[in-house]
Amino acid sequence: MPESLIHLEGVTKVFLTDEVETHALSGIHMDIVKGEYVSIAGPSGCGKSTLLSILGLLDSPTEGSYILNGRPVQGLSLPERARIRNREIGFIFQSFNLIGDLTVYENVELPLTYRGMPAAERKTAAMEALEKVGMGHRAKHLPSQLSGGQQQRVAVARALAGKPAVLLADEPTGNLDSKNGDSVMQLLAELHKAGATIVMVTHDVRFARHADRTVHIFDGRVVQEQMESDPTRA
Ligand code: ADP
Numbered sequence: 481m482p483e484s485l486i487h488l489e490g491v492t493k494v495f496l497t498d499e500v501e502t503h504a505l506s507g508i509h510m511d512i513v514k515g516e517y518v519s520i521a522g523p524s525g526c527g528k529s530t531l532l533s534i535l536g537l538l539d540s541p542t543e544g545s546y547i548l549n550g551r552p553v554q555g556l557s558l559p560e561r562a563r564i565r566n567r568e569i570g571f572i573f574q575s576f577n578l579i580g581d582l583t584v585y586e587n588v589e590l591p592l593t594y595r596g597m598p599a600a601e602r603k604t605a606a607m608e609a610l611e612k613v614g615m616g617h618r619a620k621h622l623p624s625q626l627s628g629g630q631q632q633r634v635a636v637a638r639a640l641a642g643k644p645a646v647l648l649a650d651e652p653t654g655n656l657d658s659k660n661g662d663s664v665m666q667l668l669a670e671l672h673k674a675g676a677t678i679v680m681v682t683h684d685v686r687f688a689r690h691a692d693r694t695v696h697i698f699d700g701r702v703v704q705e706q707m708e709s710d711p712t713r714a
């Protein structure tokens with residue numbers, strides 16, 4: 481068994497708002513190895529986004545431990561967490577989160593600038609990522625000049641450009657019509673075939689068909705794990 485890229489043990493997350501406790505996650509155990517494509521499914525409010533935020537170091541568990549790429553990440557300083565997030569994590573959001581007054585190219589380049597990559601390397605990495613998602617010919621466009629599906633492709637390129645250890649996608653087709661949604665799912669499947677490790681959240685298990693396995697969550701707990709073993713399914 482190869483060493484896990486992601487190892488969660490007893491991860492619990494309690495939100496406290498107006499003296500009301502919400503147990504968003506309760507005792508989650510999870511191991512994801514390099515090259516796996518895992519989908520996380522479950523009804524609205526069951527804790528999927530909270531789990532993905534913890535995996536992406538955007539939030540911390542109330543209890544439990546998280547080891548990313550062999551390294552315990554709790555108790556690190558904020559700058560250290562930000563540095564690891566920037567290097568190891570590529571995040572894809574439901575609403576794309578592109579910056580409207582930057583071009584497609586500039587959007588993809590920005591996180592590389594944050595991590596101090598020299599300009600020439602940034603250009604190569606950003607263009608390579610845009611080509612990979614089929615958006616190289618749109619580099620000079622603004623996000624508003626693209627369809628939703630194209631914008632999400634650019635967001636995937638932005639997530640990929642820094643060659644992160646894992647891609648995290650939170651309902652990446654949630655704002656897309658079914659044609660654009662299928663095309664983005666197809667893109668993630670291709671990236672997986674090329675070796676990417678992907679964790680994708682979806683409320684619709686039909687989107688999980690390209691994944692190696694699906695983790696079903698209900699009320700903040702893992703209730704079922706299912707292998708998506710039939711490669712002939714469309
Ligand atoms: P999902 O993504 O599966 O719809 P979430 O992870 O967004 O679920 O939410 C899980 C639970 O935690 C919900 O009850 C939600 O209201 C609550 N929750 C999520 N984020 C916060 C927050 N920042 N503050 C308080 N409660 C939150």
Ligand code: MG
Pocket residue numbers: 528529530
């Ligand atoms: Mg969510």
